Amino acid sequence: MIILQVFEQAKAGAAAAGLTERQGAVLERALGLLVEGGERALTTAGVARAANCSKESLYKWFGDRDGLISAMITYQAGKVRTVEVSAGALTAETLRKHLLAFARDLIDVLSGDVSLALNRLAIGQASREGAGLGRLLQERGRRQISRRAAALLEAGRKAKLLAFDGADEAYGTLYGLIVSDMHLRMLLGENAAALKNEFSPRAEKAVDAFLTLYGAKG
Amino acid sequence: MIILQVFEQAKAGAAAAGLTERQGAVLERALGLLVEGGERALTTAGVARAANCSKESLYKWFGDRDGLISAMITYQAGKVRTVEVSAGALTAETLRKHLLAFARDLIDVLSGDVSLALNRLAIGQASREGAGLGRLLQERGRRQISRRAAALLEAGRKAKLLAFDGADEAYGTLYGLIVSDMHLRMLLGENAAALKNEFSPRAEKAVDAFLTLYGAKG
DNA sequence: TGCGTACCGTACCGTACGGTTCGGCAACCT
DNA sequence: AGGTTGCCGAACCGTACGGTACGGTACGCA
Numbered sequence: 001m002i003i004l005q006v007f008e009q010a011k012a013g014a015a016a017a018g019l020t021e022r023q024g025a026v027l028e029r030a031l032g033l034l035v036e037g038g039e040r041a042l043t044t045a046g047v048a049r050a051a052n053c054s055k056e057s058l059y060k061w062f063g064d065r066d067g068l069i070s071a072m073i074t075y076q077a078g079k080v081r082t083v084e085v086s087a088g089a090l091t092a093e094t095l096r097k098h099l100l101a102f103a104r105d106l107i108d109v110l111s112g113d114v115s116l117a118l119n120r121l122a123i124g125q126a127s128r129e130g131a132g133l134g135r136l137l138q139e140r141g142r143r144q145i146s147r148r149a150a151a152l153l154e155a156g157r158k159a160k161l162l163a164f165d166g167a168d169e170a171y172g173t174l175y176g177l178i179v180s181d182m183h184l185r186m187l188l189g190e191n192a193a194a195l196k197n198e199f200s201p202r203a204e205k206a207v208d209a210f211l212t213l214y215g216a217k218g
Numbered sequence: 219m220i221i222l223q224v225f226e227q228a229k230a231g232a233a234a235a236g237l238t239e240r241q242g243a244v245l246e247r248a249l250g251l252l253v254e255g256g257e258r259a260l261t262t263a264g265v266a267r268a269a270n271c272s273k274e275s276l277y278k279w280f281g282d283r284d285g286l287i288s289a290m291i292t293y294q295a296g297k298v299r300t301v302e303v304s305a306g307a308l309t310a311e312t313l314r315k316h317l318l319a320f321a322r323d324l325i326d327v328l329s330g331d332v333s334l335a336l337n338r339l340a341i342g343q344a345s346r347e348g349a350g351l352g353r354l355l356q357e358r359g360r361r362q363i364s365r366r367a368a369a370l371l372e373a374g375r376k377a378k379l380l381a382f383d384g385a386d387e388a389y390g391t392l393y394g395l396i397v398s399d400m401h402l403r404m405l406l407g408e409n410a411a412a413l414k415n416e417f418s419p420r421a422e423k424a425v426d427a428f429l430t431l432y433g434a435k436g
Numbered sequence: 437t438g439c440g441t442a443c444c445g446t447a448c449c450g451t452a453c454g455g456t457t458c459g460g461c462a463a464c465c466t
Numbered sequence: 467a468g469g470t471t472g473c474c475g476a477a478c479c480g481t482a483c484g485g486t487a488c489g490g491t492a493c494g495c496a
Binding site for chain 1: 252255256258259335337338342343349352356390391393396398399401402406408420423424427431
């Protein structure tokens, strides 16, 4: 079973990024500003005011605004842990359950408002400044979840319940079946909760479709 | 057969949006700036300089910066026409060819640099200002292509080559199988050409998978 | 008691942007 | 010729932001 746990306390993310608790709290407020008002609301003065700290401290801790943003990403990523509970012997039924849990977790992660805000921020910066933040977000955020999925798929293949050549390609198919254009529409501003309610029931069908495509026959 | 034609001349997009040729040329330069440098490069002074026009004219024509951006979106949308060539009687083979052509066209559209730049822009604005630009982009851009796909799917069902309940859901599946996370990764700054080369060969497999899922048996 | 450290709050500076105004020029009408 | 229109280029204005500097304060330590 794959579980995504989100620790809401500042401690977890801060500790994961090697920051003090105070700095984590500041990043938490910064994330709040970003979620609430987008990139325009993420000003150094605004963060300082919201977090009751001085701009001087912000620059001492994070270097500059980009450093602050990078710290926000790694801090947020540190709050999300993917914990794999060894599943013992996979059966067709447990595999399906695990895939379904993964699908729901994936939808939850993608539709989270902090995740959406950070993705919007990174996408906005992608054009003007290489792909620095994009890579960071990809590496610290989704790579983990995709690795867990890859492990699950591999276990399914080992148990002769799945048949595929490339694990990456199979994962891409699973992802596409689950997410479709949901993520993009959320990023473009469509009501995230409504879209989540629209796509969550489809998770089951997506998993069934995936098993139809990649399930070992017999 | 569904064909996406992109008219590169300013005339087509301008005429479609009810603008003069000169104004279309200005929007073309503005799009160029946006593609090259992202939102930060899209300043009123910059557009005026690049297009050899005055800021006064910009504000007379487009109202304000947001009006300019909206005009850019509708102008760009006006350049892309989806033309449906009636396919006569569908066979399993022609349906597959049409689906494949649609898949390739979809990948082409999504990986276009102007499309990527406009999507980044709309996503960046989504957080701070409702979903105005996002809706506009969705409405003028992708709705058309999705309607064409829906028509194709409907034709396939009429010909008893496809079996599905909801056309929207079937289209969502097709879209997910083709695109997976390609679009998001491009938006985040990954090399678009490389990703396109990675996903184009998979279009065939995506169509086959779709036919496996929704093809009428027998 | 004195000193260093870390921090807050505020003021400040340079720059850049959105938007407005104005002088000037060319074309077009009458 | 004189007036109107449309446009350019440049100057201008108010604002907001990133980044820096400074005075003041609480706390730890000798």
